[in-house]
Amino acid sequence: MRSRARASSEDGLSGEAIAVATVKLWSNAEAEADARVSAVFADIRATRGSDVVNNFWRGLANDPALLERTWSALKTVMGPGTLDPLTKELVYIAVSIANGCPYCIHSHTAAARAKGLTEGQHGEFLAVVGMANQTNALVNGMQIPIDAAFRVEEGP
Amino acid sequence: MRSRARASSEDGLSGEAIAVATVKLWSNAEAEADARVSAVFADIRATRGSDVVNNFWRGLANDPALLERTWSALKTVMGPGTLDPLTKELVYIAVSIANGCPYCIHSHTAAARAKGLTEGQHGEFLAVVGMANQTNALVNGMQIPIDAAFRVEEGP
Amino acid sequence: MRSRARASSEDGLSGEAIAVATVKLWSNAEAEADARVSAVFADIRATRGSDVVNNFWRGLANDPALLERTWSALKTVMGPGTLDPLTKELVYIAVSIANGCPYCIHSHTAAARAKGLTEGQHGEFLAVVGMANQTNALVNGMQIPIDAAFRVEEGP
Amino acid sequence: MRSRARASSEDGLSGEAIAVATVKLWSNAEAEADARVSAVFADIRATRGSDVVNNFWRGLANDPALLERTWSALKTVMGPGTLDPLTKELVYIAVSIANGCPYCIHSHTAAARAKGLTEGQHGEFLAVVGMANQTNALVNGMQIPIDAAFRVEEGP
Amino acid sequence: MRSRARASSEDGLSGEAIAVATVKLWSNAEAEADARVSAVFADIRATRGSDVVNNFWRGLANDPALLERTWSALKTVMGPGTLDPLTKELVYIAVSIANGCPYCIHSHTAAARAKGLTEGQHGEFLAVVGMANQTNALVNGMQIPIDAAFRVEEGP
Amino acid sequence: MRSRARASSEDGLSGEAIAVATVKLWSNAEAEADARVSAVFADIRATRGSDVVNNFWRGLANDPALLERTWSALKTVMGPGTLDPLTKELVYIAVSIANGCPYCIHSHTAAARAKGLTEGQHGEFLAVVGMANQTNALVNGMQIPIDAAFRVEEGP
Numbered sequence: 059m060r061s062r063a064r065a066s067s068e069d070g071l072s073g074e075a076i077a078v079a080t081v082k083l084w085s086n087a088e089a090e091a092d093a094r095v096s097a098v099f100a101d102i103r104a105t106r107g108s109d110v111v112n113n114f115w116r117g118l119a120n121d122p123a124l125l126e127r128t129w130s131a132l133k134t135v136m137g138p139g140t141l142d143p144l145t146k147e148l149v150y151i152a153v154s155i156a157n158g159c160p161y162c163i164h165s166h167t168a169a170a171r172a173k174g175l176t177e178g179q180h181g182e183f184l185a186v187v188g189m190a191n192q193t194n195a196l197v198n199g200m201q202i203p204i205d206a207a208f209r210v211e212e213g214p
Numbered sequence: 215m216r217s218r219a220r221a222s223s224e225d226g227l228s229g230e231a232i233a234v235a236t237v238k239l240w241s242n243a244e245a246e247a248d249a250r251v252s253a254v255f256a257d258i259r260a261t262r263g264s265d266v267v268n269n270f271w272r273g274l275a276n277d278p279a280l281l282e283r284t285w286s287a288l289k290t291v292m293g294p295g296t297l298d299p300l301t302k303e304l305v306y307i308a309v310s311i312a313n314g315c316p317y318c319i320h321s322h323t324a325a326a327r328a329k330g331l332t333e334g335q336h337g338e339f340l341a342v343v344g345m346a347n348q349t350n351a352l353v354n355g356m357q358i359p360i361d362a363a364f365r366v367e368e369g370p
Numbered sequence: 371m372r373s374r375a376r377a378s379s380e381d382g383l384s385g386e387a388i389a390v391a392t393v394k395l396w397s398n399a400e401a402e403a404d405a406r407v408s409a410v411f412a413d414i415r416a417t418r419g420s421d422v423v424n425n426f427w428r429g430l431a432n433d434p435a436l437l438e439r440t441w442s443a444l445k446t447v448m449g450p451g452t453l454d455p456l457t458k459e460l461v462y463i464a465v466s467i468a469n470g471c472p473y474c475i476h477s478h479t480a481a482a483r484a485k486g487l488t489e490g491q492h493g494e495f496l497a498v499v500g501m502a503n504q505t506n507a508l509v510n511g512m513q514i515p516i517d518a519a520f521r522v523e524e525g526p
Numbered sequence: 527m528r529s530r531a532r533a534s535s536e537d538g539l540s541g542e543a544i545a546v547a548t549v550k551l552w553s554n555a556e557a558e559a560d561a562r563v564s565a566v567f568a569d570i571r572a573t574r575g576s577d578v579v580n581n582f583w584r585g586l587a588n589d590p591a592l593l594e595r596t597w598s599a600l601k602t603v604m605g606p607g608t609l610d611p612l613t614k615e616l617v618y619i620a621v622s623i624a625n626g627c628p629y630c631i632h633s634h635t636a637a638a639r640a641k642g643l644t645e646g647q648h649g650e651f652l653a654v655v656g657m658a659n660q661t662n663a664l665v666n667g668m669q670i671p672i673d674a675a676f677r678v679e680e681g682p
Numbered sequence: 683m684r685s686r687a688r689a690s691s692e693d694g695l696s697g698e699a700i701a702v703a704t705v706k707l708w709s710n711a712e713a714e715a716d717a718r719v720s721a722v723f724a725d726i727r728a729t730r731g732s733d734v735v736n737n738f739w740r741g742l743a744n745d746p747a748l749l750e751r752t753w754s755a756l757k758t759v760m761g762p763g764t765l766d767p768l769t770k771e772l773v774y775i776a777v778s779i780a781n782g783c784p785y786c787i788h789s790h791t792a793a794a795r796a797k798g799l800t801e802g803q804h805g806e807f808l809a810v811v812g813m814a815n816q817t818n819a820l821v822n823g824m825q826i827p828i829d830a831a832f833r834v835e836e837g838p
Numbered sequence: 839m840r841s842r843a844r845a846s847s848e849d850g851l852s853g854e855a856i857a858v859a860t861v862k863l864w865s866n867a868e869a870e871a872d873a874r875v876s877a878v879f880a881d882i883r884a885t886r887g888s889d890v891v892n893n894f895w896r897g898l899a900n901d902p903a904l905l906e907r908t909w910s911a912l913k914t915v916m917g918p919g920t921l922d923p924l925t926k927e928l929v930y931i932a933v934s935i936a937n938g939c940p941y942c943i944h945s946h947t948a949a950a951r952a953k954g955l956t957e958g959q960h961g962e963f964l965a966v967v968g969m970a971n972q973t974n975a976l977v978n979g980m981q982i983p984i985d986a987a988f989r990v991e992e993g994p
Contacts, residue, residue: 078357078359079356079357079358079359080355080356080357081356083358083359110361110363112361112363112364113358113359113360113361114349114352114353114356114358117352117353117356117358118352118356124352128348128349128352131345132345132349135338135341135342135345136342136345139338140332140334140335140338141304141335141338141339141342145301145304146338146342148297148301148304148305149304149305149308149339149342149343149346150342150345150346152305152308152309152312153308153309153311153312153343153346153347153350154346154350155309156308156309156312156313157312157347157350157351157354159350159353159354160360161353161358161359161360162346162349162350162353164360164361164364164365165360165361165364167364168363168364176296178296179296179297182291182295182296182297182302183297183305185291186291186292186297186302186305186306187305187309189287189288189291189292189306190305190306190309190310190318191309191313192284193270193284193288193318194309194310194313194315194318195313196270196273196274196280196284197270197273197315197317197318198313198315199236200235200236200237200270200273200274201234201235201236202235202239202269202270202273202317203234203235203239203269203317204269204316204317204320204321205266205268205269205320205321207266207268207324208268208320208321208323208324209320
């Protein structure tokens with residue numbers, strides 16, 4: 059692969075950051091040299107109104123088709139719909155906490171804050187996540203059978 | 215332990231349901247004979263405006279102190295606050311999906327529907343949960359380093 | 371929602387199966403009445419050379435856009451590429467085992483067998499999965515630091 | 527325990543690396559002073575044709591019986607059989623991603639590369655892992671019942 | 683594969699039980715016809731002082747080498763040592779709850795009861811497991827950095 | 839939020855440690871200025887007989903009610919009961935390993951050592967955890983049905 063050492067500080071990548079991934083993180087220069095990667099990076103910047111393309115996309119760039127599919131799906135799923143944007147971010151963080159993904163927790167907590175999450179809401183959110191993990195464990199430990207009342211009701 | 219076979223159909227417990235737990239599921243009669251359990255069951259019914267006490271609480275009744283602490287904490291955490299009730303349920307389900315807890319998914323999906331979750335919102339919610347699990351895996355697989363931009367900003 | 375009770379035996383859905391999902395499983399008749407769902411079901415049948423559309427897709431049909439995106443991505447990801455089809459199925463099962471998804475384990479074990487997985491290979495595969503889960507736990511328990519030798523090498 | 531500070535740079539252990547484990551990482555000198563540990567380290571080197579003994583084994587050395595059993599089982603499971611070595615490594619990484627074990631992801635991605643994994647295959651593999659995690663979540667969220675067709679067929 | 687339908691009721695296997703595994707569960711007659719499987723089953727019976735060989739081993743019998751390794755390791759790990767047998771069972775159940783493995787929770791809760799676990803201890807154990815899952819989530823959600831005080835101390 | 843940069847070295851917080859959390863870690867000075875946080879910190883110090891208040895509580899301080907509930911529950915659950923304190927710590931670590939929570943593994947391994955865990959017991963504990971994770975995966979992979987013998991027995 060091309061040398062990751064060539065990633066320059068203008069990409070906002072520190073030497074240490076580059077060293078710990080299992081794949082190359084594409085620099086801006088490398089991205090610009092690939093039409094598909096370049097197009098996705100441009101759309102990320104336009105959609106977010108920011109020049110920053112975070113490391114996740116720089117890693118996915120190694121497989122342009124996967125980059126395109128993932129960005130397209132994310133843009134659709136996290137875009138306007140019937141759930142408000144902040145609720146979607148909280149759901150995202152909740153999953154990331156349960157899965158133990160530090161990067162995902164950091165990036166989506168930052169996104170939630172950008173969408174208005176207050177300190178008070180963050181604390182309340184964490185309390186719900188903690189409670190859910192606790193009761194999940196209690197339920198699993200006791201192997202509680204599902205109440206008939208929780209089944210989806212039959213229609214007429 | 216007292217025979218679980220004594221749980222009668224009036225408790226809404228089927229024979230099969232009783233058979234699969236690792237603990238006894240307390241019948242109404244058994245609950246009424248224990249002051250602490252009885253008090254919690256009464257508060258659950260009053261809080262929810264329903265006579266149904268679902269199996270989770272009937273299992274926790276084997277440890278009255280744990281039953282009291284769990285119900286008290288759940289009532290507080292899921293009660294009124296700065297996040298709306300439906301958002302809290304969605305966060306709860308998201309955690310339960312990631313942890314693979316069928317009972318929890320059923321009970322909180324039912325609760326979310328009772329709080330107004332529409333079919334359209336449910337589909338959108340599942341899409342977010344699916345996307346989060348997918349990107350969690352991609353991030354973990356590539357071991358993406360955390361962007362400096364995601365760090366909590368220093369105050370003044 | 372439309373009554374799930376209308377799903378007839380011709381869809382291969384037993385009454386019990388219908389009862390345990392948190393969403394409606396679409397019958398063939400319901401699928402045919404929705405142009406987008408109908409098109410995806412037809413493509414699933416054509417791609418697999420079988421009339422069977424398994425329950426996963428019947429559940430996703432509640433959100434036609436999610437159904438379309440998921441089928442499209444799955445078809446691409448599991449289709450021809452640089453990894454052989456059986457290897458992809460084994461990776462899929464391994465993830466499903468770690469995540470504790472019984473449906474996924476059943477469906478992809480069946481798919482792996484259809485692609486030639488032998489009993490001997492299945493046993494060997496399970497041994498690898500078991501070993502990986504064991505050493506994951508040992509590594510996490512000891513919090514082993516990553517060897518410098520495992521870092522991605524710098525290019526020339 | 528004996529001082530970890532005695533591990534010298536000749537073991538390829540940095541001070542930072544030593545500091546983060548919950549157990550001592552055995553230096554070469556310490557390993558040589560224990561007959562059982564020494565024998566396993568020698569077999570690791572001989573089997574892999576390399577002088578490097580990675581940190582995982584240096585941590586397991588604290589319990590020589592566990593070290594012996596784990597190395598013996600790993601050598602057997604990952605050795606020649608009916609699945610090709612690269613497929614086994616991919617299965618190993620897939621499990622490690624789902625379990626969130628950074629060390630395991632790094633070490634087995636390095637091993638997979640040593641066994642011929644190309645960049646294209648790596649991207650395709652990550653796409654399968656991402657897809658499996660996504661559909662696992664969708665299946666769990668909808669609590670899809672297992673299709674009768676996926677059951678193991680009865681013999682004649 | 684040989685017909686699972688031949689498993690007779692004398693093996694304690696119900697028809698339903700056989701139907702849900704992804705592998706054949708070996709009957710006593712089948713086990714007796716294979717020298718390696720037969721020897722392991724005999725050792726399980728002798729070690730446990732019971733004629734029952736539970737389904738896990740009947741599934742592993744499909745790969746005699748995996749059966750032998752797993753039984754041998756389990757017998758060693760769960761056998762006499764420096765931790766008492768009940769503590770080991772509780773650790774086993776705790777892991778099984780976190781991983782969401784119903785079979786494992788049932789089998790090891792039964793084993794813990796056989797080793798003296800009281801109802802009171804079971805409730806207290808579940809409370810610890812619930813608390814650990816809750817604080818794990820809170821820690822992950824806040825991404826708490828490790829205190830210097832928790833690092834393993836250097837020796838003299 | 840108030841500047842985390844004000845946390846002084848007297849709190850035992852390094853600059854790096856502060857930088858990686860998603861929430862502010864409260865300094866001693868900040869804690870003292872809040873009556874509820876101050877009271878919990880004082881009780882932590884009194885209960886443990888140490889001036890150290892570890893980072894977990896400094897993060898929870900952002901939500902005083904969550905801090906109070908969590909400390910109160912933890913103190914009760916991990917306090918005197920029918921299970922010995924070391925067993926409780928081992929159960930806690932086992933859950934934390936399965937969930938992949940490095941902070942929790944470090945803090946509770948340190949606590950277990952303070953309660954008398956020997957190197958020999960630690961190795962044996964890790965072997966049980968590894969074995970449980972391995973067999974969990976084998977059971978899930980084979981989808982082993984639960985033996986009738988493991989069901990909770992009916993009473994008289």
